[in-house]
Structure formats: C-alpha cells, structure tokens
Amino acid sequence: MSRPFNLIAACAENRVIGRAGRLPWRIPEDFAYFQQQTAGQIVIMGRICHETWSRAECDRRRAIVLSHDRALVRPGVLAAESLSEALGLAEPLSGDIYVCGGQRVFEEAITRPEAARLHLTLIHAELEGDRYFPDWRLGFTRVVSRRESADALWRYTFLTLER
Numbered sequence: 001m002s003r004p005f006n007l008i009a010a011c012a013e014n015r016v017i018g019r020a021g022r023l024p025w026r027i028p029e030d031f032a033y034f035q036q037q038t039a040g041q042i043v044i045m046g047r048i049c050h051e052t053w054s055r056a057e058c059d060r061r062r063a064i065v066l067s068h069d070r071a072l073v074r075p076g077v078l079a080a081e082s083l084s085e086a087l088g089l090a091e092p093l094s095g096d097i098y099v100c101g102g103q104r105v106f107e108e109a110i111t112r113p114e115a116a117r118l119h120l121t122l123i124h125a126e127l128e129g130d131r132y133f134p135d136w137r138l139g140f141t142r143v144v145s146r147r148e149s150a151d152a153l154w155r156y157t158f159l160t161l162e163r
C-alpha cells in the first residue's frame with residue numbers, strides 16, 4: 001500500500017471527461033479550482049493529459065507522468081511506467097498526492113484502497129465525448145463538501161467525496 005491519495009476530475013452527468021484529446025468545456029472557475037487545489041502538491045497523470053498541461057510543474061507542483069517515454073523527464077517532472085511505480089515515486093515526496101487522469105489512470109486509481117478522497121466537479125449536462133470517468137457513486141458516498149456554481153454556459157457542482 002502507498003499513502004492515501006486524492007482523485008481530482010471534472011465530468012459531465014454522463015461521466016464524459018474528454019473529447020478529441022481536450023476538455024469538452026472551458027470553465028474558468030473549475031480551472032482555477034484545479035490549479036489552486038493542486039498547487040504545491042504531487043500530480044500524477046497520463047502522458048496525453050500532460051501534453052495538454054505542459055506547465056504542470058509550475059506553482060511548486062511535482063509532476064509524475066505515466067508513460068513509457070522517459071524522455072519527458074526534466075526538473076519537476078518524473079516518469080513512471082505504471083500507477084504503482086508513480087505512487088512509489090510519490091511516497092517520499094512532501095505534499096498531497098492528486099491523481100489527475102486520463103481515463104485509464106482514473107479507472108486504475110479508483111479501485112485502489114488508498115484512493116481516499118475524490119474532488120469532482122460535476123457538470124450538469126450530457127455531453128458527447130470519447131473519454132469517461134469511472135462510476136464513483138457506489139464507492140464515494142460520504143459528501144465532505146458541496147458547492148453549486150454556474151457561469152454563462154454551464155451549471156456545475158464542486159463535490160468533495162470520501163468512501
């Protein structure tokens with residue numbers, strides 16, 4: 001077992017998280033929440049996710065990227081070939097661990113007993129997409145916090161959930 005970690009994601013009501021390599025929405029408040037929540041912490045993500053967030057190591061974050069390509073290693077960015085290896089690399093580092101996606105990374109992480117907390121922005125829309133968040137509803141039943149919000153295009157709820 002590694003130490004407890006967080007999952008952080010935004011998904012539509014039908015659990016869509018991505019489309020054609022991008023987020024299917026642009027919600028500045030959610031982006032700011034994600035940045036603030038993960039600043040100074042350890043972020044674990046898949047390679048494609050990292051390609052769309054090339055400045056992951058800014059704001060004192062330490063990024064661990066799941067990839068077989070070790071060439072992406074640079075100051076502030078480590079590479080791991082499996083989630084277990086990534087969690088092992090995170091173990092001695094200071095700060096909380098946030099697993100940030102994409103689909104396969106979330107699917108694997110959510111089944112682990114160390115997945116203690118889920119920060120989920122639930123976007124109240126059914127959207128087309130090609131990447132999905134796993135069904136969390138049975139596993140994460142305790143609502144730690146809940147805040148409704150909206151912008152001109154979207155209605156969404158910031159949820160913090162525990163098992």
Ligand SMILES: NC(=O)c1ccc[n+]([C@@H]2O[C@H](COP(=O)([O-])OP(=O)(O)OC[C@H]3O[C@@H](n4cnc5c(N)ncnc54)[C@H](OP(=O)(O)O)[C@@H]3O)[C@@H](O)[C@H]2O)c1
Binds near residue numbers: 023081102131
């Ligand atoms: N809404 C959200 O919260 C959220 C969060 C994250 C991503 N997204 C969206 O999801 C999409 C990107 O996610 P994705 O699922 O397509 O890709 P991804 O997980 O970001 O990257 C996939 C790559 O990561 C590596 N990888 C993933 N899991 C691995 C594992 N268990 N072991 C070893 N390597 C692993 C492999 O890299 P190599 O091929 O280099 O070996 C794989 O090709 C985009 O649309 C993005 O916008 C949304």
